[in-house]
Amino acid sequence: MKKKMLAVLLAASMVASMTACGSSNSADTTTTEEGTNESTDGAEAAADVSDLKIGLITDVGGVNDGSFNQSSWEGLERAGEELGVTVNYLESATDADYKPNMETFIDEDYDLIISVGYMLADATREAAEANPDTKFAIIDDATIDLPNVTSLMFKAEQASYLVGYVAGLTTKTNNIGFVVGMTNETMNQFGYGYCAGAIDANPDITVQQMNANSFADSATGKSMANAEITNGADIVFQAAGATGLGVIEACQEAGVYAIGVDSDQSSIAPNTVLTSAMKRVDNAVYEAVQELIDGTLEGGVKTFDLAAGGVDIAPSQDLISEDVIAAVDEVKEKIISGDVVVPDNKESFEAAYGDVYVLD
CATH class of the missing domain: 3.40.50.2300 (Response regulator)
Incomplete structure (x- = not known):
């Protein structure tokens, strides 16, 4: 039986004019000295990994989009609180911010840089090629075939x-x-x-x-x-x-x-x-940080589906x-x-x- 479907295709030409705002930062650092992690296991983890720095770069939706970027940051915040790593984010107002945001984290010697969305693929690829000792993860893009890039994909x-x-x-x-x-x-x-x-x-x-x-x-x-x-x-x-x-x-x-x-x-x-x-991009981000700590984070594609709770x-x-x-x-x-x-x-x-x- 032929299914009825009304298709209305509208390619919107109206793209919001946005002021270039550079980058907006928000850091959450957990260390044993601060006493922010009360569990014994968490304190031991913090003592071992508190020097690790993980940065997240949003796409143009921003960290408070109530959706993709926000969920990614919530996962990274949870990793900071529970695993004892230093976490931070940079917002991208336009696609012109992707590369300089990437360079900021690289200049500050971040151990893992997480790109939120396929629109950051070119900037991520370029940065990963130039910095093979830095680990990168990108959400919703599987086009980067480099040993230091982990693609986090979802069904x-x-x-x-x-x-x-x-x-x-x-x-x-x-x-x-x-x-x-x-x-x-x-x-x-x-x-x-x-x-x-x-x-x-x-x-x-x-x-x-x-x-x-x-x-x-x-x-x-x-x-x-x-x-x-x-x-x-x-x-x-x-x-x-x-x-x-x-x-x-x-x-x-x-x-x-x-x-x-x-x-x-x-x-x-x-x-x-x-x-x-x-x-569950929050869970995927958290898992990537845990694997970084464990030394098991590898390049390639990781796919999260319904069976796995992704x-x-x-x-x-x-x-x-x-x-x-x-x-x-x-x-x-x-x-x-x-x-x-x-x-x-x-x-x-x-x-x-x-x-x-x-x-x-």
Whole structure:
């Protein structure tokens, strides 16, 4: 049966004009002298590793985006508190800040530099090639084949499938929306999973799709969500970083549901955010620091999936009906067992659902 899909493709040319702000720092250092770690094991770790310095560089969404960057920093903060290392971050207002931020950490002899997002790939590759004794990690990019670069990847399509399944079973209008920050291989995985889950749950579903072309433009996110709501959507999923905050705001004002991304975003609008497609970047960052301490951090690709707890649906489920929760738990087990294989690229998606996803 041919699935019905309304595809609305909007390449937003309006990119927020932002003042170049250089870098903003926030450090959290834990040492035994300060007595901040009370457990015996933690104190011993701090004594051994307090000289280790780990820096995180955000993309243009900033450290308070309520999403990807913020979750990464929370994971690094936890590593500082629990493992006794020195941690810090630098924000990037524009892509022109990536390289100088990288150079700042290198000049200050940081032991591990973590790049948040594929947009930092070129700057990370250049820095890693020039500094082979420094370790680097990058989230959501697997293009750098260097022994001192660890790629932290996530099966985002699996978490997105789950929230799409929720949307398909919850919608009253059979019409839902999707706003993505940018279109590329990584970001489209959110869309493939969301559309697949929605269609499997509700074959009569209509999915509107829009591309904001920015992770830092909440005004465009709000405008796109409003357009989808006007066209009948009663649930809108955003995978758009800080741009997605505008999507949530639009849904809150219109009295419809929003779906968050990366972290549990229910706290932003408790009566509006139905659920969130979580990528546990906080856990991945923490694990990378632990491996640095243990001496086991290696170059290459590490992938975090649903079975390993690397992605999931948010634990906040007060707005979801019990029968929908039960259905999602069932399909979650099928994904883990392999009975349901969620498409993660154009070819596998179109083989199962046709050419209804148009944001490639």
